[in-house]
Amino acid sequence: MPSLLLPLTHAVTYTRWLHLLMGAIVPVACAMVFPGLSSPSPGDWALIAVLPVPLVLAAAMVPSVRRAEGLQAQLMLFPGPHARVRSDERPGVSAVPSSSWSDRARTGALLVLRVETGLAVALVTARLMALSLSFAGAAAGDPGIDAPLVDFAGGSWMYVLLVPAPLLVLVVTAAGAGALMAQAARRLLGPSVTERLSELEERTEQLLERNGIVQELHDSLGHALTLAVVQAGAARATADPQFTDRALETIEETGRDALEDLDRVLLALRETGRPAGTRPDLGEAGRLLDSARSSGAQIDAEVTGPLEYLPGPIPREAYRMLQEALTNVLRHAGPVRIGVRIVVEQTRLRLEVRNPLAAAASVAGTRGGSGLRGIRERATLLGGEARAGRDGSQWPLHVDLPLR
Missing domain, CATH: 3.30.565.10 (Histidine kinase-like ATPase, C-terminal domain)
Structure with a gap:
């Protein structure tokens, strides 16, 4: 259990979380245009996840986008002066403009992965935070928010004991997703053969x-x-x-x-x-x-x-x-x-x-x-x-x- 809670003490956990949430900005902005965000169905969410793909792939063709992604990854995905853990490991992420079509393709793959993972993490964040608020409301006698997986019949003060649970699950989930994104950045933004x-x-x-x-x-x-x-x-x-x-x-x-x-x-x-x-x-x-x-x-x-x-x-x-x-x-x-x-x-x-x-x-x-x-x-x-x-x-x- 202590090992699962260890990410709570690492600043890099939260910078990675923020990095993932920033990736959700593009699909959410597209969804506000079409199909809209009022009571979207599962099909709407699938469409929201697909719509920004051509846009981010087109952006990856611009050489300077790779440099911007590399700088963000170095700052937010890896332990540095802002972290509470010591790490002598180099990020292995390049921060230079794309010089070949291979660089552009790898940048595009990272952008798509960041957008899709960011959207998923944003949805999980919203759901788990809403569930935590529901537990707090149920302890006060009014859940206020529907939680389809939990039956709040008969409110009790004991629900307050469950308030931290969704938040802990959320932090652990964000830490795992952030670690995977850091590994993907190493592979997709690592130095090319020409740079090496x-x-x-x-x-x-x-x-x-x-x-x-x-x-x-x-x-x-x-x-x-x-x-x-x-x-x-x-x-x-x-x-x-x-x-x-x-x-x-x-x-x-x-x-x-x-x-x-x-x-x-x-x-x-x-x-x-x-x-x-x-x-x-x-x-x-x-x-x-x-x-x-x-x-x-x-x-x-x-x-x-x-x-x-x-x-x-x-x-x-x-x-x-x-x-x-x-x-x-x-x-x-x-x-x-x-x-x-x-x-x-x-x-x-x-x-x-x-x-x-x-x-x-x-x-x-x-x-x-x-x-x-x-x-x-x-x-x-x-x-x-x-x-x-x-x-x-x-x-x-x-x-x-x-x-x-």
């Missing part, structure tokens, strides 16, 4: 974007930490106060840049809707080269062609590739002589980073790591390629990116 594919594509793009953000954070922080380690080691080895001051200054500047990158990435991951700030591009390659030089590496740089006219994401991604390449050299080979060559051609961007192989770096370098893998992935996403491998006593990295 669109949602999947959007989710995939978000995952790819987040993966790129994580990779960018790895590159930035890895570069900053590598420079800090190299600078600290060199300062301790030289024991030169002037060199130590320069090393600390470089560590401070690199750390500040890394913190700015970290703040920007965290801002993007929080999805606050605010711009995540500007990202460095290849035009700022001089800053990377200066950082590497300050760690003791000798940089031979050659830049050919206009970097400011590189299209789309190419200058930003090329900057990260150069950053990761320099980080790998400093991490595995130390402050050695590094050759950097950037060539902007009419249709391609070529980036080359070359360094001598240290004895300790030969094994680590040939195996490759997450940094080199990240460079290859960035190049592939841009339609280009990245190659790296031993060339005698040298370790060259070649990146070739198309500009069109």
